[in-house]
Amino acid sequence: xxxxxxxxxxxxxxxxxxxxxxxxxxxxxxxxxxxxxxxxxxxxxxxxxxxxxxxxxxxxxxxxxxxxxxxxxxxxxxxxxxxxxxxxxxxxxxxxxxxxxxxxxxxxxxxxxxxxxxxxxxxxxxxxxxxxxxxxxxxxxxxxxxxxxxxxxxxxxxxxxxxxxxxxxxxxxxxxxxxx
Numbered sequence: 001x002x003x004x005x006x007x008x009x010x011x012x013x014x015x016x017x018x019x020x021x022x023x024x025x026x027x028x029x030x031x032x033x034x035x036x037x038x039x040x041x042x043x044x045x046x047x048x049x050x051x052x053x054x055x056x057x058x059x060x061x062x063x064x065x066x067x068x069x070x071x072x073x074x075x076x077x078x079x080x081x082x083x084x085x086x087x088x089x090x091x092x093x094x095x096x097x098x099x100x101x102x103x104x105x106x107x108x109x110x111x112x113x114x115x116x117x118x119x120x121x122x123x124x125x126x127x128x129x130x131x132x133x134x135x136x137x138x139x140x141x142x143x144x145x146x147x148x149x150x151x152x153x154x155x156x157x158x159x160x161x162x163x164x165x166x167x168x169x170x171x172x173x174x175x176x177x178x179x180x
Contacts, residue, residue, distance in 0.1 A: 003079055004051065005066035009033050025066055028053065036062050045073060056080040 005025040007017035012033050019025055032046055032053045046053045054076035056063040063080045172178045 002068050003065050003076060004068055007064050009062045010060060011037065029064060032064060033062055054080060056084055058084060
């Protein structure tokens with residue numbers, strides 16, 4: 001008895017497979033996987049064509065192997081248990097990987113929160129800067145208006161001063177206080 005094909009599947013999706021001969025096992029394996037999912041029995045043995053398919057179904061994962069002899073069930077059963085055992089050994093690395101992914105996810109979440117806080121501060125700073133620019137522009141306009149008003153008043157004062165001086169000179173000339 002020889003194990004000619006083996007695979008590990010999650011549902012009907014084959015995660016890993018190995019074929020020791022050149023046969024095409026994919027169609028038969030797909031049929032066996034579908035039947036295993038329908039039955040949901042922990043162990044099954046099915047004859048399809050010239051091969052016997054042995055399965056071990058645990059926690060949604062199916063461990064499958066194909067043999068060329070239906071008489072021996074101990075070897076395929078031990079093989080499938082060994083595959084499942086190796087899977088559990090890898091769980092520590094998977095759990096380590098999961099914890100690292102969770103840690104990275106938490107760090108990314110903190111970074112995103114910090115970025116959002118910084119963006120909020122930047123928006124506040126930008127708003128204050130815009131307000132200062134608006135105030136500065138209004139201040140410049142106010143200064144220009146005040147200068148115009150000052151020049152108008154200054155002109156009026158000069159004109160009034162000149163008119164008063166001319167009036168005084170004319171009066172003094174007409175009264176002959178200032179000789180002509």
